[in-house]
Amino acid sequence: MRPDDTYYVTTPIYYVNDKPHLGHAYTTIAADVVARWHRLRGQRVHFLTGVDEHGQKVLEAATRRGISPQQHVDEMVEPYKALWERLGIEYDDFIRTTEPRHERVVQAVLQRLKDQGDLYLDAYEGWYSTAAERFWTEKDLVDGKCPDTGQPVEWVQEENWFFRMSKYADQLRDWIADHPDFIRPESRRNEVLGYLRKEVGDLCVTRPVSRMSWGVPLPWDDRFVTYVWFDALLNYISALGYTPDGEPAADFRDFWPADHHLIGKDILTTHAVYWSTMLFALGERPARQLYAHGWWTVEGRKMSKSLGNVVDPHLLIDEYGADVFRYFVLREIPFGYDGDFSHQALMERFNADLANDLGNLLHRSVSMSARWLGGEVGALDAPTEADVALQELADRAVATYAAELEALQFHKAFEALWELVRAGNKYIDTEQPWALNRQGDEERLAGVLRRCLEIVRVAATLLQPVMPQKSHELARQLGIVLDDDEHLSLEGVARLDGLEAGTPLAPARPVFPRMQELPPRIRALLAETLGTQADPPSRSEPDAGGGAAESASSPTPNPETPVAEEQTPLISIDDFAKVQLRTGRILEARKHPDADRLLVFKVDVGEEQPRTIVAGIASRYEPELLVGQQVVVVTNLKPARLRGIESQGMILAAGGKQVRGLVGVSEPLPPGTIVR
RNA sequence: GGGCCCAUAGCUCAGUUGGUCAGAGCACCCGGCUCAUAACCGGAGUGUCCCAGGUUCGAGUCCUGGUGGGCCUACCA
Numbered sequence: 001m002r003p004d005d006t007y008y009v010t011t012p013i014y015y016v017n018d019k020p021h022l023g024h025a026y027t028t029i030a031a032d033v034v035a036r037w038h039r040l041r042g043q044r045v046h047f048l049t050g051v052d053e054h055g056q057k058v059l060e061a062a063t064r065r066g067i068s069p070q071q072h073v074d075e076m077v078e079p080y081k082a083l084w085e086r087l088g089i090e091y092d093d094f095i096r097t098t099e100p101r102h103e104r105v106v107q108a109v110l111q112r113l114k115d116q117g118d119l120y121l122d123a124y125e126g127w128y129s130t131a132a133e134r135f136w137t138e139k140d141l142v143d144g145k146c147p148d149t150g151q152p153v154e155w156v157q158e159e160n161w162f163f164r165m166s167k168y169a170d171q172l173r174d175w176i177a178d179h180p181d182f183i184r185p186e187s188r189r190n191e192v193l194g195y196l197r198k199e200v201g202d203l204c205v206t207r208p209v210s211r212m213s214w215g216v217p218l219p220w221d222d223r224f225v226t227y228v229w230f231d232a233l234l235n236y237i238s239a240l241g242y243t244p245d246g247e248p249a250a251d252f253r254d255f256w257p258a259d260h261h262l263i264g265k266d267i268l269t270t271h272a273v274y275w276s277t278m279l280f281a282l283g284e285r286p287a288r289q290l291y292a293h294g295w296w297t298v299e300g301r302k303m304s305k306s307l308g309n310v311v312d313p314h315l316l317i318d319e320y321g322a323d324v325f326r327y328f329v330l331r332e333i334p335f336g337y338d339g340d341f342s343h344q345a346l347m348e349r350f351n352a353d354l355a356n357d358l359g360n361l362l363h364r365s366v367s368m369s370a371r372w373l374g375g376e377v378g379a380l381d382a383p384t385e386a387d388v389a390l391q392e393l394a395d396r397a398v399a400t401y402a403a404e405l406e407a408l409q410f411h412k413a414f415e416a417l418w419e420l421v422r423a424g425n426k427y428i429d430t431e432q433p434w435a436l437n438r439q440g441d442e443e444r445l446a447g448v449l450r451r452c453l454e455i456v457r458v459a460a461t462l463l464q465p466v467m468p469q470k471s472h473e474l475a476r477q478l479g480i481v482l483d484d485d486e487h488l489s490l491e492g493v494a495r496l497d498g499l500e501a502g503t504p505l506a507p508a509r510p511v512f513p514r515m516q517e518l519p520p521r522i523r524a525l526l527a528e529t530l531g532t533q534a535d536p537p538s539r540s541e542p543d544a545g546g547g548a549a550e551s552a553s554s555p556t557p558n559p560e561t562p563v564a565e566e567q568t569p570l571i572s573i574d575d576f577a578k579v580q581l582r583t584g585r586i587l588e589a590r591k592h593p594d595a596d597r598l599l600v601f602k603v604d605v606g607e608e609q610p611r612t613i614v615a616g617i618a619s620r621y622e623p624e625l626l627v628g629q630q631v632v633v634v635t636n637l638k639p640a641r642l643r644g645i646e647s648q649g650m651i652l653a654a655g656g657k658q659v660r661g662l663v664g665v666s667e668p669l670p671p672g673t674i675v676r
Numbered sequence: 677g678g679g680c681c682c683a684u685a686g687c688u689c690a691g692u693u694g695g696u697c698a699g700a701g702c703a704c705c706c707g708g709c710u711c712a713u714a715a716c717c718g719g720a721g722u723g724u725c726c727c728a729g730g731u732u733c734g735a736g737u738c739c740u741g742g743u744g745g746g747c748c749u750a751c752c753a
Binding site: 351 | 677682689711712713714715717748749
């Protein structure tokens with residue numbers, strides 16, 4: 001049975017081919033803060049993060065570089081470790097899926113599932129896209145090509161091993177019903193329930209080596225390696241030394257089920273459905289809570305490589321410091337919601353909360369103590385009514401802070417603490433220490449300033465998990481050292497008598513110097529990116545924050561991410577010549593009767609009859625406005641049926657999955673003009 | 677098309693099971709103070725609580741419909 005005094009939190013294992021960005025940092029910061037908090041409370045904490053190193057994309061990238069996949073991932077893992085170092089992330093374990101300790105567990109689990117009859121070999125036939133690493137049905141195909149990547153598909157008849165996921169679907173439904181907090185936030189829980197209302201199929205958990213060799217080999221059948229998701233999810237227990245049979249490993253016994261799996265909302269289904277049923281099959285419990293957080297937009301826009309606005313965490317650390325970065329991302333938006341990252345908001349948040357409220361409370365208290373009390377912590381006097389009220393507020397603030405932090409409601413925790421900080425500033429205003437000094441009431445003066453210092457002590461103590469460096473700076477000015485080995489007692493922390501009278505204070509120096517304007521590098525960056533972006537930020541933009549936003553946390557590659565573009569092989573001029581492009585003019589445009597995102601056009605491409613062309617740009621364009629528009633059309637595409645309507649070509653558009661503009665020509669030209 | 681969620685002061689949002697619910701923070705304005713990082717404290721606001729119906733003695737708070745937005749899912753040549 002798992003002990004009560006332990007705490008286990010995980011981040012997803014990040015796909016090693018991506019560069020770490022704001023989204024990765026966000027999840028990891030949140031995990032680090034709760035991990036540090038529970039450590040502070042005296043619990044035995046296990047904080048796991050890591051990277052996912054298998055799969056097609058890694059193999060391709062390595063091949064292109066002419067090195068082994070292992071060499072490749074050995075290099076690619078470094079930026080993660082380096083960033084976590086700079087961000088002050090104190091993980092207990094960092095797992096890589098190519099480590100033997102992980103692969104061993106994957107193999108043991110597979111063996112166990114096979115032995116108990118939960119894996120079966122099945123022949124499968126279908127169109128396989130190497131680029132997307134998946135099968136498509138005939139109907140999925142677009143002009144006989146992969147609908148995701150546009151790459152060719154091949155008819156593959158092959159065997160694979162399948163996991164009887166369907167067998168555990170009811171158990172999962174029951175589990176979710178019986179554990180209302182299993183999936184957070186509530187809206188995500190509903191999504192999963194919706195997903196589960198449909199029939200749950202079995203899960204293909206292998207890939208033939210002939211097609212994709214970079215994975216964990218099946219122990220009993222060397223024709224296969226393990227499907228990357230199945231492999232990746234097991235990291236949460238492989239890192240604990242899990243064994244499916246025999247004596248449970250000590251860490252597994254002490255830390256499973258995990259308290260929190262922190263994940264991005266994009267990988268919710270995988271965790272809620274695949275992972276849970278895998279655990280059921282092993283006779284284990286799922287994690288206590290899956291917490292799906294939201295995505296960041298940047299300055300009102302979706303973060304994406306194509307927009308060139310991917311936020312580099314290193315820049316933020318350079319310009320604002322790791323602690324301020326950590327505070328901001330957790331304070332600005334409720335955990336679980338989408339939010340916008342803007343430098344302006346960061347600056348305002350910094351100035352209001354950290355410089356004006358907290359920093360200045362310390363500074364003015366220390367300054368007055370230095371001036372009138374010889375630079376020492378004053379002695380407490382007999383409490384007045386106001387003092388008692390202040391103490392009550394402190395008790396409440398500390399209790400709320402702890403509860404909200406443990407519920408991952410970081411912003412609420414901060415709100416509670418700042419109520420106390422603001423009360424401190426107000427206390428100075430009402431007690432008027434300068435007047436007390438003039439009156440020569442040194443006893444009261446000492447008591448008043450002392451309580452202000454105590455409030456800062458409370459804040460510094462509670463903020464240790466969030467701002468490890470800054471909280472120590474605050475403490476240093478108070479003449480104390482925060483002892484992070486101490487098991488924090490909430491009642492003890494809240495008592496406004498934790499300092500010792502007579503302790504020398506450090507000279508007053510602003511810990512959070514107010515920002516007058518954004519740092520020059522940031523201003524330059526904003527001028528550059530905002531200046532080159534054609535589209536104005538708009539809330540009504542249909543694809544803003546859309547589903548194609550880069551995964552912040554997915555342990556597997558997202559086929560549509562721009563990474564794929566970098567991997568596109570070079571083609572010869574002959575290859576290109578196969579594509580026939582002509583100018584066209586849109587004669588008619590209407591919505592597709594049976595599809596939300598499709599528009600149906602009649603396009604004059606200089607032939608006798610206009611062509612019918614279907615295009616997936618309904619999310620961006622009103623059909624009426626496109627009539628008369630000059631476009632560029634691929635005229636030698638094989639026709640394909642799209643939702644029942646045959647499309648005889650393709651209108652070129654800029655943008656990835658989200659269309660951002662139509663391709664045109666600079667001069668009005670007759671329809672049918674060759675484009676090359 | 678199916679499913680889920682949201683729409684409250686200039687901005688970001690709180691508002692448990694219907695009855696001081698019209699609020700907080702930021703921004704802005706006015707006033708106060710002077711210890712302090714041009715900070716701090718107080719006050720004033722402005723709101724058709726998206727629209728239209730309905731249930732009720734009483735509805736941001738429940739129901740129906742609509743509008744707008746987001747998310748999951750299918751179509752995206």
